[in-house]
Amino acid sequence: MKQNDSYEEFIKGIWRDNPVFVQVLGMCPMLAVTNSAVNAIAMGLATFFVLVGSSFLVSSFRNWIPKQVRISCFIIIIATFVTVADYTLLALVPKVHKELGAFIPLIVANCMILGRQEAFSSRYPVRLAVMDAIGMAGGFLLALFSLGAIREILGDGALFGIDLFGENFEPWIIMILPPGGFLTLGVILLFFNWFRFKKDEFLADVAAAERGGN
Amino acid sequence: MDNLAWIFISALLVNNFVLTYFLGLCPFLGVSNSLETSARLGLATTFVMLVTALCAWVLNTYVLIYAPYLRLICFIVVIASTVQFIEMLIKKLSPALFRAMGIFLPLITTNCAILGLAIFATNRGYGFWEGIVYALGAGIGFTLALVLLAGLREESELSNIPRLMKGTAMNLIIAGILSMAFMGFAGLFSSA
Numbered sequence: 001m002k003q004n005d006s007y008e009e010f011i012k013g014i015w016r017d018n019p020v021f022v023q024v025l026g027m028c029p030m031l032a033v034t035n036s037a038v039n040a041i042a043m044g045l046a047t048f049f050v051l052v053g054s055s056f057l058v059s060s061f062r063n064w065i066p067k068q069v070r071i072s073c074f075i076i077i078i079a080t081f082v083t084v085a086d087y088t089l090l091a092l093v094p095k096v097h098k099e100l101g102a103f104i105p106l107i108v109a110n111c112m113i114l115g116r117q118e119a120f121s122s123r124y125p126v127r128l129a130v131m132d133a134i135g136m137a138g139g140f141l142l143a144l145f146s147l148g149a150i151r152e153i154l155g156d157g158a159l160f161g162i163d164l165f166g167e168n169f170e171p172w173i174i175m176i177l178p179p180g181g182f183l184t185l186g187v188i189l190l191f192f193n194w195f196r197f198k199k200d201e202f203l204a205d206v207a208a209a210e211r212g213g214n
Numbered sequence: 215m216d217n218l219a220w221i222f223i224s225a226l227l228v229n230n231f232v233l234t235y236f237l238g239l240c241p242f243l244g245v246s247n248s249l250e251t252s253a254r255l256g257l258a259t260t261f262v263m264l265v266t267a268l269c270a271w272v273l274n275t276y277v278l279i280y281a282p283y284l285r286l287i288c289f290i291v292v293i294a295s296t297v298q299f300i301e302m303l304i305k306k307l308s309p310a311l312f313r314a315m316g317i318f319l320p321l322i323t324t325n326c327a328i329l330g331l332a333i334f335a336t337n338r339g340y341g342f343w344e345g346i347v348y349a350l351g352a353g354i355g356f357t358l359a360l361v362l363l364a365g366l367r368e369e370s371e372l373s374n375i376p377r378l379m380k381g382t383a384m385n386l387i388i389a390g391i392l393s394m395a396f397m398g399f400a401g402l403f404s405s406a
Contacts, residue, residue, distance in 0.1 A: 024243065025240070027236070027239035027243065028236050028237055028238070028239045028240070028326040030236075031239065032236040072294055075290050075291075075294060076287060076290070076291070079286045079287045079290050080287065082286060083283060083286050083287070086286070101337075102330060102333045102334055105286050105329070105333050106237075106326045106329060106330055106333070108290055108329060109290075109328075109329045109330075111240050174394070178234050178235075178393045179391070179394040181390075182387065182389045182390030182393055183386070183387060183390040185386050186382075186383050186384075186385075186386030186387035186389075186390060187383075187387075189381075189382055189383040189386060190378060190379065193379075193381070194378055197378065
């Protein structure tokens, strides 16, 4: 049983409550850095670190943080982790850090992270909070990667810098420019809507069939 | 003077915060369902941006040269307290507006456009007036994008679009087309 609810918290972030595709949170870094798959992964990992770290801290201190100043406390905890992530990336992979630029510090303002602290970590024990954070951050990473990969493949004809289509491919420059981000995400959300409608229709059909059977 | 005008136009149109840098998308997609609310939210954001630019300049000049690693924490604390102040002000002056904005008012704190503004201004080494003008341009640009999208959304609510498209997917595609239109402004500075 105990094993099950951790698993439940973990899996819901990946698919059913995916922060980007379902909840539409954390859009800013989502669209800004996904013009190549590598950048998307670096951003996803940084966010992963920040979210899991701050969820752990917030959840551990949840009984000591007064309700009135909780938002400020969360923000300061998050900002601390982001500063750590910022300096770590600068030391380890200066090239990626340069490309992501101001968007690393902007992880602080990722509403998904603050949202998880407010909605989940500040109310649940550490184990569940960390599982939830891992799930959400994993879902975010997945979303970033799929968007980054689609944009890089269409806009550059490459993935991770490796050429895919040969020289006759005419890259859709628009996909790596800002409008491409909006359009790609719009189309992905369209797909998710379609999927949801199909599922609803299927469930309605099943319900109708069951009624007919009885 | 030329330089200031350049900064203003650049923040307003060419490098529009929402449509080119993807900053402040949460309110952009969340609140932009009515023209009136989005115009007011835009104004509130512009005001917070101005105050933030001012504080960022003071912090950068007098405090952060001694401790650059505190930059992020300082900025975010300044922004959070400004937002808190404005929230109280609006609650006092116009309770109706306060209700209309709902959750999005405190969320200005996590509006990346504002933090982004402070960070960009610092990275580019803007002075006092440059920072203020930059904030003004960015704020008005944000309002402009918000109002444009709100107008288009009000129209699209009335038109007969496929059920599948309704909601965020539609808004994102509208935003993509707006963003394409704004790319045209890049031609303003072909020589620069």
